Amino acid sequence: MAKVFTLAEVSEHNSSKDCWVVINGKVYDVTKFLEDHPGGDEVLISSTGKEATDDFEDVGHSASAKAMMEEFYVGDINVSTIPNQKKYSPPKQPHYNQDKTSEFIIKILQFLVPLIILGVAFGIRFYSKSSA
Incomplete structure (x- = not known):
């Protein structure tokens, strides 16, 4: 069974030497990926301590990028610790x-x-x- 973290626990990992992010209810330790991230390490570091699903989805990551995330998975987030938790919905655009x-x-x-x-x-x- 996966370990469950609170948002407060995840937000303690907020530096370039120890960086965790929350995406789609899962917690990822992306510290080793900071230097290789195509968008730069600042993007990942700025996403620590919050639910970053919207940020992640808005960029439009590829299927291979999403598959790569599994190697950084460390556990799940206790969703009750995330304020105003809502399901991601893509931005409305006119047809x-x-x-x-x-x-x-x-x-x-x-x-x-x-x-x-x-x-x-x-x-x-x-x-x-x-x-x-």
Whole structure:
């Protein structure tokens, strides 16, 4: 059975010589990974002493990065010790509708192309009168 830590216990491990983070209810000792972390050691150190699932998920780690975490696993977190614990939900983003974007571009072109043609026609007419 995995050891269960409180958030206070995890937050004691908050330096570059001893760094633990909490992600998805699990506690990881990432001290040995600090130098190799692609985002730099500051990112991991700043995530100590708090529930860092949102920070971890927002970056969009790969499946191989998630699999690598298992070698740093030291136990589970007692979720009752985490204030305002909530399940991660990705940020809400509007749905991208390709058809509406295409319609908008077509409407802009339908407005601009005749104006450009009219401008060129007047420009040619004005130029030909002034040079004669």
